[in-house]
Amino acid sequence: MFSCPAPAIKRPEPFAARIPAGRRYHSAHDPPGHKQRKRQSNSMSQVVTRFAPSPTGYLHIGGARTALFNWLFARGRGGKFLLRIEDTDRARSTPEATEAIFEGLRWLGLDWDGDAVSQFSRVERHAEVAREMLEKGAAYRCYATQEEIQAFRDEAKEKGLPPLFRSPWRDKGPEDWPDAPYTVRLKAPREGEVTVEDAVQGTVTWKADQMDDLILLRSDGTPTYMHAVVVDDHDMGVTHVIRGDDHLTNAARQSLIYRALGWDLPVFAHIPLIHGPDGAKLSKRHGALGVEAYRDMGYLPAAMRNYLARLGWAHGDDEFFTTEQATEWFTLEAVNKGAARFDFAKLENLNGQHMRASTDAALMEALDVLAAAHKIAPVEGARREMLLEAMPGLKERAKTLLELHENAYYIFADRPLQIDEKAAKNLGADAAEMLARLTPHLRNASPWTSEKTEETVRAFAETEGIKLGKVAQPLRAALTGRAVSPGVFDVMATLGRDECLARIDDVTAGHAGAA
């Protein structure tokens, strides 16, 4: 795409929640034992990671980094990177958000394997597994109502006791079951310890009595997140679960489900969250921007990948690297445990470096993407040619594409130019007269190249007995309307003789010596 080409983005089929759940998982109809064996032999050879966002809004920067880490890990090991949309919360999930997530990942260049999976489309399978657990005695029907549970918690809180609900239905049998809706709860161990071996956090241990009998299936028969993730990750053959460390405790609870089912645990890796510049956590409701916001601000995907990867992960002292290098270098062990703050200044710097490392053509394309994002027409025709020609000088001076576009004002502007304040200071009466004297020399300069115009202007400055800067600055002001621009002689070359003379004429008109 840009200087650090990301693998071509596969356009997955539009998110197909309609496809019957079983179709997507060859293993869904296999007996559990078979499944497990199959995965064991498979997991040795191939890494499978996944990104599992819930479609309740745009893809925010924290989620993007989680996706990136999963992607880097899988791609660096010839593995698969899967995408699952956790849309079981029907009230908050929207197709627009799903599309925004796809769009964000595509822009970032994080391609996923196969179709995105709708978690909601798999409710049947979730229920099926819960039923299996019921039969095995690993789970039980709990008829406690939400009111009863709430009352229990209120009382526990009042007495300063742990608010863990102990269901009275845990050891009841069919003879005790009333004719009422019930939830399916995991029969979690009450003694011993639960240990999670985390690739980032290390070994983390909890006392089993800290865990409650979590609900697998709600009383309306739908699965809870805790249950659905486990079943989906297992069925999808996920070998490495890389996600935010807000899920660390969940990993312990989920490991209980894996254990009850007799399934192999994936490798867990809980990465720290990103904090805002103020140290507060960055979240959707607290300042986290969607990736498209970064696109619109003119950052390159390659720079985003570089910056995001560097946030909380390091490969020695390497700061500026390509995506290929990152995939090659990335390991879970090198991920930091502490949260990092998002720093725009550093992102900008990195973006500038990536822009400079980009080819002119690649930047032109990036500009097209930016234009499309801002819903404005792409630059075409002669101006596109000029832009391309001026690109080397432009990209050297910009930290974002937006800045580059702004600095290319002299290419897009129509005469007469808007002379800004600082430029106007370089265009007093004396300067205008001086430029008027310069005009005939420029008219005769041939060929019209930056070398020739420079030679001409330098000679002129000498005969005038002034420093080059005294000519160059007014010239720059007349030609670009600004006090800052790429080298004036390069500007002249891209603008062409006629346009240059016309612009000079615009500011010298009415002054002595005007030609």
Place this chain on the structure above:
RNA sequence: GCCCCGUUGGUCUAGCGGUUAUGACGCCGCCCUCUCAAGGCGGAGAUCGCCGGUUCGAAUCCGGUACGGGGUACCA
């Protein structure tokens, strides 16, 4: 409340028992120079959260503590 996790210059970080504590961003100065960038050179900025312990020796190991974060739902 309880349970987990974290803490190295302003920021991101290197470090993994013995270093003048690494590099980068940002900031300041100089050079280069038609401006601005880029680039080059140099500088300021960290008693490695704090207190103990282990050790001949601790940023590195152990225990406390403070602060920050996360979790504790028929949310994900």
